[in-house]
Amino acid sequence: MNNFTPEFYKNIPEQELFDRITKIKKTMGDSLLILGHHYQRDEVIQFADKSGDSFALAKDAADATAKSIVFCGVHFMAETADVITNDNQNVYIPDPTAGCFLADCANIDQVEKVWKEIKKSTKDTIIPLTYINSSVDLKSFTGKHGGIVCTSSNAQKAMKWAMNRGEKLFFFPDQHLGRNSAVKMGIPLEKIIMWDYEKPNGGHSKETINSSKLILWNGYCDVHQEFDAKIIDNLRIKYPEIKIIAHAECSFEVCQKSDYIGSTKEIISRIQNSPVGSIWGVGTEKHLVNRLKNRFTDKKILFIQTYEPECKTMAQITPAHLLFQLENISNNNHINRIIVDKEKSDDALKAINRMLKL
Ligand code: 13P
Ligand code: SF4
Numbered sequence: 001m002n003n004f005t006p007e008f009y010k011n012i013p014e015q016e017l018f019d020r021i022t023k024i025k026k027t028m029g030d031s032l033l034i035l036g037h038h039y040q041r042d043e044v045i046q047f048a049d050k051s052g053d054s055f056a057l058a059k060d061a062a063d064a065t066a067k068s069i070v071f072c073g074v075h076f077m078a079e080t081a082d083v084i085t086n087d088n089q090n091v092y093i094p095d096p097t098a099g100c101f102l103a104d105c106a107n108i109d110q111v112e113k114v115w116k117e118i119k120k121s122t123k124d125t126i127i128p129l130t131y132i133n134s135s136v137d138l139k140s141f142t143g144k145h146g147g148i149v150c151t152s153s154n155a156q157k158a159m160k161w162a163m164n165r166g167e168k169l170f171f172f173p174d175q176h177l178g179r180n181s182a183v184k185m186g187i188p189l190e191k192i193i194m195w196d197y198e199k200p201n202g203g204h205s206k207e208t209i210n211s212s213k214l215i216l217w218n219g220y221c222d223v224h225q226e227f228d229a230k231i232i233d234n235l236r237i238k239y240p241e242i243k244i245i246a247h248a249e250c251s252f253e254v255c256q257k258s259d260y261i262g263s264t265k266e267i268i269s270r271i272q273n274s275p276v277g278s279i280w281g282v283g284t285e286k287h288l289v290n291r292l293k294n295r296f297t298d299k300k301i302l303f304i305q306t307y308e309p310e311c312k313t314m315a316q317i318t319p320a321h322l323l324f325q326l327e328n329i330s331n332n333n334h335i336n337r338i339i340v341d342k343e344k345s346d347d348a349l350k351a352i353n354r355m356l357k358l
Helices: 015-030 054-063 073-086 109-120 136-144 155-163 176-186 206-211 231-239 252-256 262-271 287-294 320-330 341-358
Strands: 032-037 050-051 069-071 090-092 126-131 149-150 168-172 191-193 214-218 241-248 259-261 279-283 299-304
Touching: 015 032, 015 320, 032 054, 032 073, 032 262, 032 320, 050 054, 050 241, 054 069, 054 090, 054 341, 069 073, 069 320, 073 090, 073 136, 073 341, 090 126, 090 320, 109 126, 109 136, 109 168, 126 136, 126 155, 126 176, 136 231, 136 341, 149 155, 149 341, 155 168, 168 176, 176 191, 176 214, 176 252, 176 341, 231 241, 231 252, 231 279, 241 262, 262 279, 287 299
Parallel strands: 032 050, 032 069, 069 090, 126 149, 126 168, 168 214, 191 214, 241 259, 241 279, 279 299
Antiparallel strands: none
16 A cells, blocks of 8 residues: 555455445445446455446546546556546546556657657658557647557557558557557568667668558566466467467467457456356456456466466555545545646547547
């Protein structure tokens, strides 16, 4: 627990925390909407009015009528929700220090520098695509330059949208989602380059840049990077009937060896819809995988790793943070409110709306 929750909340017994959250939710009624990402702790997700992947939660925020929206997730998710909701709605995150390693892999100064370099080295029209796991600055940049936001559930559709509008795509910050989605769409690896922003021309010749179709940012998720293709080989030897499903943020090698790749929502629905007795090797975050294990006890669910990779920032939010947040909102103290600057928000919304219309 960090200092965003007063010390004394730490000492409240768990059952009392749960009772007070339940009571305050009842009192606030329809004026409150709690959104929770699938990687949240069980003790927190049980209080979410809606849980989902990044796309579903963005849509839930867009459709919300509640005055107060409490986002149990990481910072970029709450920021996106503030962009999508109207001026009379307030968005809060119970721990504003809950960031995303992947989103922090690219900042606006770096992206603008690379954009200028790419523009200088080719006459082709370039369409920027930003993964939703990015700061509002990058979404705003993308909106301003005719690009689109995507999530792991619609990256291929977003790439198709972008390919209808330009000759080249510039995808940031997740190299893996970019590469995995492009290869699935039939773009060959030779047409995909990764830009090294510390090197002139990203470390490429003009010819290579000109013949490329997709330019990737060198970002990655430190949690999904931990899944290992060698473990897939071992699992397949031990359980020949196993099906492997990996989040699209996993490495190219892991995704190539998987039967399915997709978003957290797709992982849940494939396992849910599989027959009793199915065996699954899963490449995603531990809170979700352990929840699936507890829910589907008639199936065998294993990690594509010998340990359980955890998103530590998702886990920062605890019931104590949630209670502290809710009690403050009901006392008219707007702590941990996310407010995105209007100009940035307007441009970011263009890129988000393009995705929502896909
Ligand atoms: P989903 O949109 O698939 O839930 O992914 C979000 C995320 O941060 C995965 O690491
Ligand atoms: Fe970000 Fe990775 Fe955590 Fe997802 S799992 S929120 S991409 S750090």
